Amino acid sequence: MNEAQKILDESISRLFADTVTRELLTRVEAEPWDENLWSSAMELGLPQVLVSEARDGMGGGWLEAFVVARACGRYAVPLPIVEQMLAGYLCDRADLSIPEGVVGLLPEILPAASVGVAGVRTQVRRVPWGRRADWYLGLTDAEELVLIGNDKVRLEAETNLAREPRDTVIFEGSPVLGRGRPLLPADSIRWLGALLRSAQIAGAAAAALEMSVRYTSDREQFGRKLSQFQAIQHHLAELAGQLSSVDTIVMAACVALEQRGMQGDGRHAAFEIAAAKCRASEAVEPLTRLSHQVHGAIGFTYEYDLQFLTRRLWSWRAEFGAHGEWGEYLGRVAANQGGDQIWAWLTA
């Protein structure tokens, strides 16, 4: 991280460390929106990180986005900041002005035919904070970016395991607010969403490790601190290794995306992005298992904070594709390259 990224990291951490409290996290599970927190995040300019300066954005790149997404994961921020940031990027790339208010980012590819003169008619599942959205944003199978108004929208409320809204949104002739071409593949929301979820996983994993170190250093059993038992130390060491592996590959994917983009022939960021989500999702199993293990029964209670992290880790593991799906992609890359060429591919 360079100095500017460190400052960004610190200012986000300051905001969330003070405001994302246990009370807030508990409250939003029943009533999933905190306007004060959202306003503070907006004031800090977080959704504008990937928007160009010409459009009054922060003009940041994917490493800045990594910093923001990781901090959102670390503090279990119950807001669609990552989604808003990605929406800003897509609109900016398609040269569309970004509407006011909260976006409902559509994680599925829209059939181009569903976008007609009479508005948009389709159904999209698992839309983050779909119920709260002032507007929606999706990519069609014709690689067109479509901005949709929240009129003539029917909602079926659902949540992920962390009780973050993941609603089914049914567009019944909703107005098209804008259309444009971001010059990206039709499944880009899935790829970029996978990358940012991986960064959130890295953040939540770091918090789970910190909590585990703190708890085992405080709690005494058999006349010793838990952290003085070698078995516990080895659990913590394994947690640290899993966390480091995720953090490293996600950062590498962000650098690759910044440097090489994610389309075209040959080796580009798609490889690292797939590796990042594959590794991050696969790591969720040991990360959650071990952090719960070292906490004992208290970590399994609702009143202890670990669960705000682990329930998100389990949810984010699957969102934008779990390790099986991304692993299959990577396996296909390996098969296409062949055994003799795989090293050259890795180092290209």
Next chain:
Amino acid sequence: MNIENLRFPHYELPASLTPLREEVRAFLREELGAYRPVVRSNSWDGTDAAFSRKLGAKGWLGMTLPKAYGGHGRSALERYVVVEETLAAGAPVGYHWVADRQSGLMVARLGTEAQKQTIIPAITAGEACFAIGMSEPNSGSDLASVRSKAEKVADGWLLNGTKIWTSNAHNATHMIALFRTDSSPDAKHKGLSQFLIDMRTAKGITPRPIRDLTGRGHFNEVSFVDVLLPPDALLGKEGDGWNQVTAELAYERSGPERYLSCFVLLAELIKVLDGRASPATLAKIGAEIAWAVTLRNMSLSVAGMLNEGKDPGLQASIVKDLGCHFEQRLPGLAQELVALEPSIGDSGSDYQQVLGNLMLLAPSFSLRGGTLEILRGIIARGLGVR
């Protein structure tokens, strides 16, 4: 605990190293054409003095050692490229491995003028084969309990004792060994010193190869009976052996060899599946590809930190811990995905031979250069709980 201490800063090799990588790759393609995959799967357990001399002639050994003594004065990153290319290709690098990785650096840093002038040119030429005399029959991971003794006598040092698990001692031209120079009960760490031993001239040293699971005798028990060394055989400072060995172990734990031991198997596995794999099988291969690219990034980060003069002890331990799990997982995974049995000796296909060989070598991956338990202790210390 500060989570920032755990980070692996992103590091990329400069593009200026690409021509070197291509040159090494072309050389290896030429040289290794005749080596069967099972031979290549021995990687740094495979010794081939002729190959090491060829690598030396190319200028690819002792790359970072000072020019004044016959080294090449090149960067640690240039060496990194050569090392990862030779390992990924499964080149038989064992003859020069220890010399190039650590002994040369130890001599350059701690050696006397005479030691530097004789040793460094030999390492650079690929003619020196170094062994590491650390463990003893009753001191495995617990090096502070080393009991082999070096006594100061009128014409030098008199060594007695036994070293064990000493790779390549039977081929070695030299050994850097840890001996106790102060046996008083309260000396402990402070009573240790390192010696640079010429295995070809010293009398009273007997390496006895120990057969391992493969049936080969790669490591040794080495007995020292009244071995008289000249006064200048001491390496570094008397009584400073513990600190010197700790620094030496850091060289051992930071390189790409800690995740690449089974890379030849991964390549053979992809070949044997030959595009006919089910989605579930592809997903399993893909998860390991994700590990491979992750570990490479972590390993590069360690190389970058070393290059910037930082101490990546914690990060290196994490890479070795994760890396040896990756290596050790691959034979089992291959067995899960492909219905071919491992073979030993010359029977079976290339794939079966590689699988059999690495299955038998794999238990050593989490033992050599610091057991996984030792590494996890280091990581725990980095987390502030030890």
